Amino acid sequence: MRNRPESASDLSQGQNAYDRLLNEIRHGTLPPGARLREVDLAARLGISRTPVREAIRRLEADGLVEHLPRQGATLRRLSYAEVMELYEMRAVLEGTAARLAARAASELELRELAGINAEMTASTNPEDIVRLNRLFHAALVNTAKNRYLQRAIAAMGRTLLILGRSTLFDPARIATGAQEHEELLRALQNRDGTAAEAAMRTHIEAAHRIRLRQLREAGFLDSHAHEDGGDVPI
Structure with missing residues (x-):
């Protein structure tokens, strides 16, 4: 039997399913190693299997899903080496974005960034703080005005979702x-690109330390993981 072509409704539902699954990955509702069964997801999301299949294909293209023998589509687990490499690349890419932003950001964009951070500082709601932090970083990348850098950071950000909840849920x-x-x-306000890049790298490295501490306290970073690069069930 030939597969029927995807309708506009399927595509719209596929986008919705993709967005919802990404959100569940971001919040840790779908943890690494979780199996993505089309039938179960379709029933839970209240849609047909066709848009669910499309959403899983997109997650696989993003590098978030892999197909394992006897398990099928599964949310990836990151190795210890991959966690280290991701944060190293995040420091490089977002540090570069900060350096470019010091040169390219308008005064209006700098005021917007300051306003977002002021809201973040005033908030006591962890969910709002995490949302505002995400908005701050996205706005900063936009001010760099380099579309290729934006794409690289967006791709890296999708892989970082596998790590689950933001380190900002840690009160400290x-x-x-x-x-x-x-x-x-x-x-940024001083138009000092070197200082902006250094400040962003310091910021990312601090988040990296918190992430490693969380994984260590959860028992995921043992000596075996360091020695052979084994999977870290984050």
């Missing part, structure tokens, strides 16, 4: 994160 990280944003903003 909230205050320091906002302070690091302030250092970055001062460098």
